[in-house]
Amino acid sequence: MMNERLMRADTMMRIGRNIPLARLGGAFYVQRRDTPPQRGAIICKDTMTDVQTPAARPANPRFSSGPCAKPPVFSLDALSDAPLGRSHRAAVGKSKLQQAIEDTRDILQVPDDYRIGIVPGSDTGAFEMAMWSLLGARPSETLAWESFGKGWVTDAVKQLKLADNTEREADYGDIVDLAAVDWNKDVCFTWNGTTSGVRVPNGDAIPADRDGLTLCDATSAAFAQDLPWDKLDVTTFSWQKVMGGEAAHGMIILSPRAVERLESYTPAWPLPKIFRLTKGGKLIDGIFKGETINTPSMLCVEDWLQALAWGRSVGGLKGLQDRANRNAQVVWDFVAANDWIENLATDPATRSNTSVCLKFIDPAAAGDADFAKAVGKKLEAEGVAYDVGSYRDAPAGLRIWCGSTVETSDVQALMPWIDWAYHAVLAEREAA
Numbered sequence: 001m002m003n004e005r006l007m008r009a010d011t012m013m014r015i016g017r018n019i020p021l022a023r024l025g026g027a028f029y030v031q032r033r034d035t036p037p038q039r040g041a042i043i044c045k046d047t048m049t050d051v052q053t054p055a056a057r058p059a060n061p062r063f064s065s066g067p068c069a070k071p072p073v074f075s076l077d078a079l080s081d082a083p084l085g086r087s088h089r090a091a092v093g094k095s096k097l098q099q100a101i102e103d104t105r106d107i108l109q110v111p112d113d114y115r116i117g118i119v120p121g122s123d124t125g126a127f128e129m130a131m132w133s134l135l136g137a138r139p140s141e142t143l144a145w146e147s148f149g150k151g152w153v154t155d156a157v158k159q160l161k162l163a164d165n166t167e168r169e170a171d172y173g174d175i176v177d178l179a180a181v182d183w184n185k186d187v188c189f190t191w192n193g194t195t196s197g198v199r200v201p202n203g204d205a206i207p208a209d210r211d212g213l214t215l216c217d218a219t220s221a222a223f224a225q226d227l228p229w230d231k232l233d234v235t236t237f238s239w240q241k242v243m244g245g246e247a248a249h250g251m252i253i254l255s256p257r258a259v260e261r262l263e264s265y266t267p268a269w270p271l272p273k274i275f276r277l278t279k280g281g282k283l284i285d286g287i288f289k290g291e292t293i294n295t296p297s298m299l300c301v302e303d304w305l306q307a308l309a310w311g312r313s314v315g316g317l318k319g320l321q322d323r324a325n326r327n328a329q330v331v332w333d334f335v336a337a338n339d340w341i342e343n344l345a346t347d348p349a350t351r352s353n354t355s356v357c358l359k360f361i362d363p364a365a366a367g368d369a370d371f372a373k374a375v376g377k378k379l380e381a382e383g384v385a386y387d388v389g390s391y392r393d394a395p396a397g398l399r400i401w402c403g404s405t406v407e408t409s410d411v412q413a414l415m416p417w418i419d420w421a422y423h424a425v426l427a428e429r430e431a432a
């Protein structure tokens with residue numbers, strides 16, 4: 001991993017006509033416009049011919065924010081133990097599903113008295129199931145600082161039409177004031193805003209003795225970031241994110257207080273079977289023992305078991321978090337060394353270590369969606385980074401998934417390519 005001191009030493013190296021050299025991912029490359037022209041620095045005149053192609057390529061160019069890169073050890077052969085063509089209710093299927101729940105609990109360090117279920121519809125299914133089943137019993141707040149959080153606000157206001165709901169929204173890059181939230185109401189929020197790269201820094205703002213329930217969409221946080229279980233009543237995520245599992249399956253984790261609400265409150269609206277967690281006023285116990293509401297893919301279950309086994313092999317929760325932290329640090333170091341690019345997250349404490357979102361700040365490119373798209377396209381065309389364009393509703397820029405399945409060496413190898421692609425697009429613009 002590159003540290004800041006090394007970076008500074010590298011950027012001081014010069015070649016030829018005093019052209020600054022930077023080193024990232026082990027390779028030297030020409031650093032262009034490392035200071036703005038008004039400060040008298042040399043500007044390399046970029047043309048398609050003098051933009052030097054970096055020497056090294058990421059071994060795996062998959063930096064998508066979902067579905068995310070498979071674990072580095074992934075192989076289809078590893079799924080050969082999947083009980084395909086067997087009923088998920090047969091002993092073999094049920095024991096796989098139970099194992100998936102137990103291994104998830106173990107790695108995520110979920111308290112014993114919390115219930116964990118595998119549910120349909122990925123994270124969306126898990127979160128909406130919670131909203132539809134629990135909300136309406138008391139006043140609520142919905143918090144949003146990017147597109148997915150806004151989706152939950154829409155659910156609360158336009159679909160559920162909650163009578164007493166307070167909306168709090170922050171712009172992309174910022175987070176709402178968590179200290180201002182009334183945690184005695186039910187509060188819906190996203191732990192890590194995947195499309196803005198802004199995360200809740202910790203659970204300090206959430207009182208342990210709150211009266212309301214917290215409903216937390218942790219899909220791009222779980223396994224890579226600390227989740228304070230005593231502050232979370234409902235936590236949801238999808239297999240397709242930090243662990244590189246498959247889509248379409250979600251997990252829901254319920255605190256004892258959430259279960260108590262489920263068993264004591266019946267919402268005013270009808271619940272489709274796919275959302276029903278209770279029967280006759282009691283929690284459907286089987287859901288939390290692997291008796292899923294409807295038919296799961298046993299291939300995806302096997303894949304999840306393999307992903308968890310890999311997670312254990314890299315040191316469990318701590319190892320998974322360290323991997324994401326190391327990856328994100330590589331990008332942050334790159335950003336610190338280049339004055340044309342910046343983190344979208346304004347407060348370093350809220351910067352995501354999974355969905356790292358960046359914006360171009362040079363006036364030639366700032367806020368220019370076509371420019372950002374062209375950079376992403378170049379990276380994709382070179383086969384060095386797939387799916388790194390910012391989310392369609394987010395400010396123009398790049399989003400580099402740094403979750404635990406991504407190898408740090410690949411992030412290191414990508415950085416010179418971002419520099420390359422940026423300057424190549426700049427040169428094309430200047431030449432046009």
Ligand SMILES: Cc1ncc(COP(=O)(O)O)c(C=O)c1O
Nearest residue numbers: 066122123124148194219220238
């Ligand atoms: C924060 C957040 N919530 C919800 C979703 C939806 O997840 P899924 O498509 O797995 O339901 C995503 C997907 O990227 C997300 O990032």
